[in-house]
Amino acid sequence: MELKKLKIGRTELSGNLLLAPMADVTNLAFRLLCRRYGADFTYTEMISADALLNESRKSFIKGLSTQEDRPFGVQLVGNCPEKLIKAALFIEEEYRPEVIDVNMGCPSRCITGAGCGSALLNSPEIVYTIVSELTDALKTPVTAKIRLLGREEKTLEIARLVEKAGASALTVHGRTAAQMYSGSSNLSGIKAVKDELSIPVIANGDVKDEESVEKTLELTGCDGLMIGRAAMGNPFVFRRIRHYLETGEKLEAEEQSRRLEDFDTYISLLEEHGLLSSINLRMHAHWFTKGLRGSRQIREKINGLEDGRAVTELIRSFCQEIY
Template sequence: MKLKKLTIGSTELPGNLLLAPMADVTNLAFRLLCRQYGADLTYTEMINADALINENRKALMKGLTDQEDWPFGVQLVGNSPESLREAALLVEEELRPVVIDVNMGCPAKCITRAGCGSALLKSPEIVHKIISGLVDSLETPVSAKVRILGREEESLEIARLIEDAGALALTVHGRTAEQMYSGSSDLGQIRAIKNEVSIPVIANGDIRDEESAEHALEFTGCDGLMVGRAAMGNPFIFWRIRHYLETGEKLEPDPRTRQFEDFEAYINLLEEYGILSSINLRMQAQWFTKGLHGSRHIREKINGLKDAKSIIELMKSSCRKEY
């Protein structure tokens, strides 16, 4: 299967594999590592529009991106058309991203209780007002990331509305907000949305390996794939998927060696960009051991460590031992 080149606005990407914006995950160092492995577009962690306007803007944007981090998108979360517009103008001026995305899919209660994320899908008129207001005010292309709704026609209505408001791309997670991350992604609804609109549609949800990526692209006919949780602790997934889609062959790396090497490379990037102290390294180290033989024993040891140096030494020594 030949990889498509996804175009958003005037930017043509080299391919169509995207890293999803994920809170506490897609910091600059992790994005750069995923980019090295073939992610064609990466997104910052979502930024709260109200916080960007009312709090220390420089502190929120510190270490957010770098000249090596290109192309990248910024995702904003909020429920006020005015606040989102003001925040987006700040982002455009300060960061110059390829695309500004509006989070309309996050199902977390701390987000939906504030009327943000997937809660916006219950108010189509606000969705239209948000997108159209951004499109009218920005030079940067605008996109949205949504979840499907209970009935397909409701999902199609939201997709049509977002396109009509002027968005230049749409990412669809194939689960409802009520499902959270349980059950399966509904590729049928994603395909229906792709057939309904003319803007690029990116499939998200259950893209976890080579076969699921190929099936999602072929079944939905989407213009791109967005990888989320499957990339946590596993940035190499982008190289695996790209290689498989281009050649039909699977790579067979030693997962133990690969994941520990990637963790070390990740640490080096965190230190290089001065953001090591701002992340939960214990949690992220556990992601890099997921699925490995003896990973439970390693994670138990990680839980007892308090500083980054000790965690790094444990991970290095674990690469040389068998559990």
């Protein structure tokens, strides 16, 4: 095993570990924290092209990114090529991300009901039109993120069209939309896509520790690894995995104090970037304390608190007790 350098579009990354786009999770502060721990590339939460165009654009994506948040990709969700292009041009102008990604994998009803996310995979011609028109209109490289389809041939047809349309990379989550998050990620399905394409293919699904990293890289042969849920409340996962790929050894780390310390740093980053009031801090606190000694008591206390400030104070007092 080794840490390979992935190139997406014009950007050569320092490795091949990517943070997955996750709604309500991968805000700027969280991305910065994952980056400190060794994420080579991060994606924003999905941004609806329709919402961006309907609302006051500047305020809708205010504080989306900063200069330290590089390299990064902005993920858009939508199904109308013209609207996606307008939204993407606006983002390109405002933030100059390294990549603009199109969400073609979200299985949630409110997204697929509007013909977006994984619903796009049922219409190969729309997939092709969206990617080719975006690549024509933008200076920024375009990538796409898909799930597997029920039949391999269908997945490969979509993958080939994404490549033919000019995408710079493709991420594949090894589950079908119908599976949502059940079962496990189908690595041979991802491998079939990797074998079919010449552009970089990024494997996604269930990468969480040294064993799953090894298995995913070996069985798919992919160019990069995208990590989602394992980073929620635990951005340190990037350091562990990076260390393993660089040295072949597991990194032993004290969980309890580090996780609380990370949450404290996360709160500081949220404060610094004016994001504290826009996230569900209680939910993030739950993720950061999951599995820790005394986590039930911490959570019970958090649940009884009224506002974000009280949650931050509580976590900070736990941190002080531990240091």
